[in-house]
Amino acid sequence: MKTPVNKVKIINDPIYGFITIPNQLIFELIEHPYFQRLRRITQMGMSNLVYPGAHHTRFHHAVGCMHLMQKAVTVLINKGVRITEDEKNGVFIAILLHDIGHGPYSHALENSIVDGVSHESISLLFMKELNKEFKGDLTLAIEIFEGRYPRKFLNQLVSSQLDIDRMDYLKRDSFYTGVAEGNISSERLIDMLNVVEGQLVVEEKGIYSVEKFIVGRRLMYWQVYLHKAGVVAEKMLVNLLARAKYLANKGVQLSSSRALNYFLYKDVEDAFTLETLKTFSRLDDYDILSAIKDWISHEDKILSQLSEMIINRNLLKVELSSKPYGEDYLQKVKDQMEEKGWSKEDLSYFFVHDTISNQAYSDISSKIYLYYKDGNIVDIVEASDQLNIQALTKPVVKHFLCYPKGIKIA
Known part of the structure; x- marks a missing residue:
């Protein structure tokens, strides 16, 4: 007799408290091995070598994003925005799975042994494969994820300069690193969202929350994501994996898990097949860390020394x-x-x-618009009286x- 699946599941999150999984389909997606792998992928790569608390995972982030998306949809519906049940489900799934293609230690793999294939491309491959498994239930989510769905604001909630992804990772990474500058008011920002002529906007009362969001993003990048020790640690990891790939191409035997071995000894740039995808779904931080520990004793001096330096934080x-x-x-x-x-x-x-x-803010790509009571829609750069917002548009x-x-x- 098959054990019945728990149809209502609650997850206790340190940032938001209790998160409710909205339906059976999303529960089953979270339970799927492809998604469970995210428990073993750190959200911030090598940043824990700088901020010891930064051990949270892509799983934390994805579930947190789904929670904020539920809040955003509720706010918009209460303001009279028509969102169907299918659209709700589609945008929940799109944000839940937006990072499912991330490899071990975030971006390090994209620049070494799986070079030329972005995590966004792999996320899409996973979503399409899951869509087959779930008999087309992810079709609308994929359209939203790819930006093809005609109702633009749904895509903007998933991917824009004021999207749910950023609202969660800034607040979450701030919490786990202890860097208070990133503690943005995501709840306030969501409460101020609206849709005008199909465009996602922020009501004028939210201007200061948007300003804090942009400034907070800048500070988090310089203080956390681009901290010099974190940058050099990731570069060393990229070089280490590149050396391992080089040795593998020369026929040198390297001890590693089956999943890591597959990517070391096979060129996957132009052919990310179903076999490759399934193997990738078994690859996580533990494969990389275990291999690095073992490679300390490898006879290749470059591989050995880089491994020892990373393991012992001798950067x-x-x-x-x-x-x-x-x-x-x-x-x-x-x-x-x-x-x-x-x-x-x-x-x-x-x-x-x-x-x-x-x-911190691009005034060329998807802009953040403020919506005034008189009906005007104004870019945050023009609306803000903070001169530093204008300055933050420059890279x-x-x-x-x-x-x-x-x-x-x-």
Whole structure:
């Protein structure tokens, strides 16, 4: 006799309290192995090496997003916006599954062993495969996710500059890192949402909450997501996985799980088949971490040293600059490394020169519009009396340089 499925499930979330799963279909999607994998994918990659509390997962985030989406839909319906039951279900599923394609340690995999395939593309592949399994019940959710559904505001709730995704991750990441600057008022922002002529807008009373949201996003990027230690840790992980892929291509045997082994020894850039997708669904942070621990004793010195440095948080030294580094300075660092015994091959992995950028608000892409009682709809940049909002429309680029500790530049 088959055990009956619990039709009403409540999850206790540290940010929002009790979250109710709205229906049986969404409950079954959450229970699916593809979605359960997100319990084993950290939300913030290597950031726990900077903020020890940042061990929360993509599972936390996705369920939190679904909860906020329920709140947003309720607010809009109460304001007279017509949203059908199918549309409600579609937008709940779209936000629930928006990150289902994330690989281990977030973006590190996209730049190393699964190069050329974005997590958004993999999310869509998962959704299409689930749609077959659930006999077409995800069709509308996929249309919303892809931005093809004619009612634009539903897509904007899932993906825009003031979407539910950002409302959750800023508040959640602020909570788990302890960085108070990101503690935005997502509830207030949602209460101020409305739809005018098919466009998602914020009522004028919400202007200060929007300003705080934009400023909070900027501060979280510089203080958390682009923290220099977190940036160098992710670069080291990317280089480590790239080295492992290089060795695998040379036929060198590397101990790893079956799932990780598949991606190390197979080129999947142009052929993300069903077999590849199912193998990817078994790949998570534990595969990567377990392999790194084992690779410390590998005979390849580059692989071994990078593994030991990551496991023991012995990170490369980082320099940040608002101006590009001169070629003379870069060459001095390389020369010093070679004098210390680092080979030219080592430089490819232990010398990193790159940029990071932060644009808190883009006045070119999907804008945040304020809706006034007189019927006017105004971009937040024009509506705000805060001069820094205008300044935050400009991307800020910083240059960084990483090299081994002990290298001293005259």
